[in-house]
Amino acid sequence: MSAYLARRLVRSVVTLWLVASIVFVAFRLAGDPLNVLLPDSTDPITRAFYIEKWGFDKPLVEQYLRYFYNLAQGNLGQSYVSGRDVTAIIAEALPNTLLLGLTALAGSVLLGVGAGVVAALFRGTVIDRGVMLASVLAFSVPDYVLGVALIFVFAVQWMVLPSSGSATWAHMILPLVTIASSGAARIARFARSAMLDALNAPYLRTARAKGLREGRVVLRHALRNALIPIVTVLGFQLGFVLGGAAVVETVFAWPGIGRLFVLSTAARDLPVVQALTLLIAAGVIAANLAVDLAYGWLDPRISLSGGRA
């Protein structure tokens, strides 16, 4: 592994550690968590029981170390609300989010890259304008507005699709469209400009001067180069999907971690919130690391020079 990737790996770990520490500090800053968690009328014995149970009686340093020890063990504590293991709660919800999110991600990448590349190839024509207009529109309609509008049209007016829940595959359609559309819009804009850069690059003229067919010029030379910047946006995209899941899953009552997050926030179920925050941060950091790996693989200039030129 190159020095570059090693450095990125270290940086990712440090970032994750920082996120975890900030969460820890923030939790203590918020004051005595028991005041938040237990009704004011709780009797001292019960209070003491919970202090002991959640470890709030220990010195801060010990709590901090214990916190990381538990994290490393995958022991995320119990929900304040239901008392169940946070791990179990998340394990129930996560697959639903992954199913929805990854499908949407794949869809938006295919659609976005396709539309962006086509727009770049037909730059300045009706096709280009159409794609760009559609992308500006899709980009400007927030998930919650789009979700509500889709429910209104397809579930209320036409009654062809279910509005909420996760019982059948048909339940997936509206949330999928909602998540994928803004992602595709963002990717399309980015892919278009990356592709335009590549199409205007001097090396493309060189490829044409060799007498290569236009198809090969576009795919092998232009698209291959355009993919390098495009992968960066994919790293962001996972973050958007995970962040957006809170809204979309709430709109469609999809039982994933996003909805769990919102419900837990409303109930101030801190162990669950904490676990979800760390999980999502880890997901985004891992995605960015994967993007860096893809970068090194796509761009030969990286691995040797140890960084972007």
Add this chain to the structure above:
Amino acid sequence: MTALIARRPPLGALLAGLCLAALVLSALLGPLLSPYPYTQTDLMRTLAPPAWMDGGSWDHPLGTDQLGRDSLSRIFYSLRITLIIGFIGTAISAALGSLLGMIAGELRGWVDAGVMMMVDVQASLPFLVFALTALAIFGNGFWVLLAVIGINGWEGYARLARGMVLSLMHEDYVTAARAVGTRRWRLYRRYLLPGIRSAMIVQFTVTLAGTVLLESALSFLGLGIQPPVTSLGQMLGEGRDYLLFAPWIALAPGAVIVLLILSISLLGDWLRDLLDPFET
């Protein structure tokens, strides 16, 4: 390459500008234009449809909600709240981010490393996740909300300001100005701000759109602006439950949000093309 002057804004940007101006104006004049106080309920006329639908009347041009409150008045008011929070939040993050970025670029070393690590941390958390976590920990009071919204987007400004300071360090005229003992702050005002201004303006539109989206999303989820105060997102969230009988309650604020975001981002795109000499 092309001169900035002599470029007329394209139709889209023009329309966006007009639309945004109209929205800001109606937010400003909202109290004058509103037919009713936004909290006034009328239990005799709940869920009344907009004027142009069957059963609607011009008493309530956009209809009423489940408590008989006038939708139009509430939209004026919501727009006001949404825009105020949007601008304040964006201003806070611009000030915060630029300051941190400048300090980082100026002091280098550990301070710089620390600020850049925070930028990394921020970038690793989708902002809504950060906001939800903060609200869960600190409770969803108004000040917490404002702080969260004010933090949103700071890292963009920090990167920008830091990069600018670093690039200026090596400019001859800055070295010269330092040598004659020009004060730091004057130096920045003279050289840094002009260089950074256009990028800042573009960043401002991006952050403004992001801030409006964030506030609306939180309010939509019931975790942002709390009743009786209202915002566009909150109206949408409440109206969602009445999609079946009274879709206008949700659709009207939804349409306003879309118009707002659309015009901000179209204007932002145009500004970017206009101000960025390197973009084609």
Add this chain to the structure above:
Amino acid sequence: MSDTPLLKVEDLSVRFHTRHGAAHVVNGISYDVAPGEILGIVGESGSGKSVHTLAIAGLLPGPRAEVTQGRVLFRGQDLLALTPDERRRLRGREIGMVFQDCMTSLNPVMTVGAQISEALVLRMGLGRRAARRRAAEILDAVGVSEPVRRLDDYPHQLSGGMLQRVGIAMGICCEPKLLIADEPTTALDVTVQAQILALIYRLCREMGMTVLLITHDLGVVARTAHRTAVMYAGQLMEIGPTASVFTDTRSAYTLGLLRSQPVPGAGRRQRLAQLPGSPPDLRALPSGDPFAPRNPFATTRDAAERPPLRPVPGGDPRHFVAAWYDLPQAFAAQIAATGGPVHPTDLRQRYYPQGAA
């Protein structure tokens, strides 16, 4: 050299459609090039040197650029009448190109070997193995050391001089009849420059290749080109055997170019005459000689009417100039009147120290 030209450009004009109106970038240029000949093309920046070669190769950028008139006869066939696909087939095989900055004109994500083999496989029908072997041979021929190892290098791993050699290798790998070399040495330092030029010269002789050599460096042209064409504002100002153009200069523009160049080996303290003024706006060209406003010798007729390209009076019959004024005569008159400025004889010494051809 045989008499039938390999390439014959007739009255070629190219226009760019820009935001601010149509720019007349190439305006009715005509010349021909014999097989095996090196034609040097010089002119200030923006004079249309590159664009007209792109028009020849069919590589003008998209709908923005348009050939408005003229013919480009390549071995008797009008290229402009061909379909895009027919033109594509000529590129690489019949017409090779080398571009200025090989840092950017090579694909950064493909190995050098892959970029050369690509042309050999797709255009020459070689197998992968054979193509690779041939690519190494060509790299060797253009003076790349350790050619086999270089095949697996990416462009960023090579030095500027090596990249330019690779660029040339790509231009000649299919053994084209015509090579268009657009400022192939501009980005390089002087010693490498000389090596590359010697290489082009050698390839031209060994392969019987015809070369259009575009450059800003008159010294390069003087040493390499059989004939020299001088372009200004998309027009041909003067064309003829290099020695004649340099020593019997007939266009005031050519003279200005010659005087604005440093003399190799003359040390630092030479006085260079800047061409006064700037090139005309290509969107609003004057009706007369576009150089007339900057030209102290221009007559009223030059300002009013565009001079055609005509054989120079009393000179080499293959030497043509577009001017109504007669430069030697104008000089003689000026000397008679003022005892004044130096005749371009000093310029002969610059490039042809042994004396005129």
